[in-house]
Amino acid sequence: MPHSVADLMRRNLLDVFNEPDPERRSAAIAQTYAEDVVWHEPDRVVHGRAALAERATELRAQAPDWTFRTDGPVSVTDDLGHLGFRYGPADQPPVVTGMDIAHCKDGVIIELYTLVTGSPQPS
Template sequence: MNATVADLMRRNLLDVFSEPDAERRNAAIAVTYAQDVVWHEPDRVNRGREALARRAAELLAQSPDWVMRPDGPVSVNDDLGHLAFHYGPAGQPPIVTGMDIARCKDGVIIELYTFVNGSSQPA
């Protein structure tokens, strides 16, 4: 059964980018993204599931006590999904906000764009 766009957006945020366990994260990657997924970050482009998995592991290692949290519901428009997020230490106000926009096809994400707004903390 194919996942909905909303399911994929939640899985992307919670089961991949908030999952510290590599085995569970890799299992989620296998069912969430196309083999040749392209992930656009503000400073780089990651091509393929393996590159996405490596980068997700890097991000989690950089801030092991931080978690991604949805900032509102998933928005869907045909094959596009949008989900805003908060990112920061568990149980604390977010340090970073942003959003993911994904193009989906046949029950997987084929292209992902991540926008980061930077710190949400007062200067």
């Protein structure tokens, strides 16, 4: 059963990037993204589900006690979804804020853009 754009946006943030268990994260990736998904991060472009899974694992390892939280509701226009996020240690103010914008087709994300809108200023 295909997922709605709003569901895909929440799954992307919470079921993939917040999931500490590699098997559950892998299952969520298979259900959320096209095999040839393209993910645009601020500093790189990742191609394909396998590379996205590897990158998600790297991000989890960099800050294992940090969590993503939604920042507002999902916005949907046709096949595009937008969801703001806050990222940082659980139960503390966010260290990073940003948004994900996704182009969806046939119930999966085919292209994802992650934009960072706020982060710590260097001292």
